[in-house]
Amino acid sequence: MTTDNQLDLSLIETLSNLSGVSGAESAVRERVMKEIKPFADEIQVDPLGNLLVACRGEDSGPRMKVMVAAHMDEVGFMLTAEDDDGCYRFAKVGGISDKYLTGKSVWVGKEQVPGVIGLPPIHLTEKKDRKKIVPLKKLRIDVGAGSADRVQVGDRAVFATPFKRVGDSLIGKAFDDRLGVAILIELIKRAPRHIDLLAAFTVQEEIGLRGARVAAYKLNPECSIVLDTTPARDFPVWEEGVENAFYNTRLGKGAAVYTADSGTISDPRLVQYLLRVGEEEGLSFQFRQPGGGRTDAAAIHRQRGGIPSVSISVPTRYLHSPVSLVRLEDYQATLNFVETALKHISPDILSPMGA
């Protein structure tokens, strides 16, 4: 169990505040590199930009090769054309609803130049237009004429939401998947010694699981665990008197274990193993509701001749928006759950499918 909250939070804070839109993950990668360097046996950055880290075990003889992946990239924007006066047209990178765009502050480029996505004020709009979602093509990222020489077409932008802690919750922009990245860093720092931990900090997950696919080919593990975030649509009441049957996960209920999402049917042996460890060790975990959404596991489990895979997520409210919210206890529970699962993992949990 993690006890030093302060240390954890500064790592999460740093990671959450960095800009790392799909395809431009270098700031995140450099930061991760700095954290894990003293603890890693092998480090490489592959041609797509995945950071691949091996922590070799100490046991002699064959050691189980376990891949654990978390993606470094986040959803965001890319400047596509310059108008005048520091106003830029832009495209979305990854899944963001147009509903979230208007009236937001953003950070543009590596230097995180401040900008805004604005709209005309209410008294200059017609009543019939006020309920409509303004389409992306009518919006601009405005960095102000004075900043125009500090940004250029092709730069990425992210929602400008600084990390903060509010009581037992954390609020920030890129928890998807910097929380997974933070957990993976912690796992490397106390890697189990009986296995080869093959950590993959992947790129371009949000635009189609592109990094994980080649990372899994390269690492060629015996099984994989993917760390991510997953929505918690767990408002106490959606509609008066109607039971919420579509919460996906719930805050405060611990690590979210996947049985099936739209990209992967979790390997049943891994699910059984996680269930057993969770129950025997009295860990805080929940099953994510089967349904839509996908993780890097969807690319990994079909790689080469098939790689048994499962995903474990931190339940998170308001994903792919300017503001995500998680419970600190769920982050810690997820870290603890995965750490415990790795501590006891052994090749015999992957008994042949036919047996």
Added chain:
Amino acid sequence: MKSLLKSLVEIPAPPGHEKELRDYVREEVETMADEIRVDSMGNLIVRKGEVGEGGKRIMIVSHLDEIGLIATHIDKRGFIRFTNMGGVYPSYLLGGRVRFLDGTRGVIDVEGTGKRKKVPGLDKMYIDIGAENENQCSIKIGDVAVFDRPWLDLGKRVVSKALDDRVGVAVMVQTLREVHQSQKRTPHESWFVFSNQEEVGLRGAGPAAYQLEPDIGLAIDVTRTGDTPQGAKMDVCLGDGPAIKIRDKGMLSHPEVVDWMIDVAQKHKISYQREVLERGTTDAASIQLTRGGVPSGCLSIPCRYVHSPSEMVDWDDVQQAAILLEKLLFEPFLGS
């Protein structure tokens, strides 16, 4: 082969939960196999023969899984919410019955009381297994179910759930039997693969092809027909013979594979249909893109009402498909 097919459709095997069916098929084919194994995805892989003079390594695949439902939530009164595994049409569910893997049966209905003009989404539906409340409900989140509908033999035509793709599985088992009983050597090394998780996105066949590195990939699966009232504009009909796929939404068959299939059908006077399917695809699409690419095709069995609880095939088509597959395995592949 009919009794085999009946046994196959009655074993539930939603995606990712093919074990019971896999064990059954394994028992059917074990004594005829030159080599047999189950891979890490759960594909059952069977080798028959080896590469002889001018022969190829041919991977033949049919999928074990059928579309299904998966429980997402049990409410306080014991009603089960669910979502789909694979292409489930909401319109086929209402008033229907399903069976979970533990044997629990239930009926499907929908929220509300009004008359329905539109088909509601799955998020409005629930399964009622007759539980009195949440605690009485034996089903847990993640448990899976399939259509519960009895086999119907109409003589020339048969009707069942899961003919997609148990009819392909039956054709492959039958072909393996014929090859085995003939005691003749095929020029080719045939890898019979009974794949997993086809209905959720062709997930099993690709990894199997990666392991086997075949020269040719061939799927045995159902295809749609255009012979129902105001049906699809498609030339495939029930009863006109197995279909040789030219293309579907996910694959352009390799022309040399198509030519091989047509030449062999003509040589042995097997009636066949040329298939262009505008919806759907098969495991062959994922074999084709494995490693450096695999020339692939598909032998299709025409099927009405695909993905319904009452899929229909013509028995002559099924038998002819098995004969064509057997002939293919004995004929040289003249492509490059």
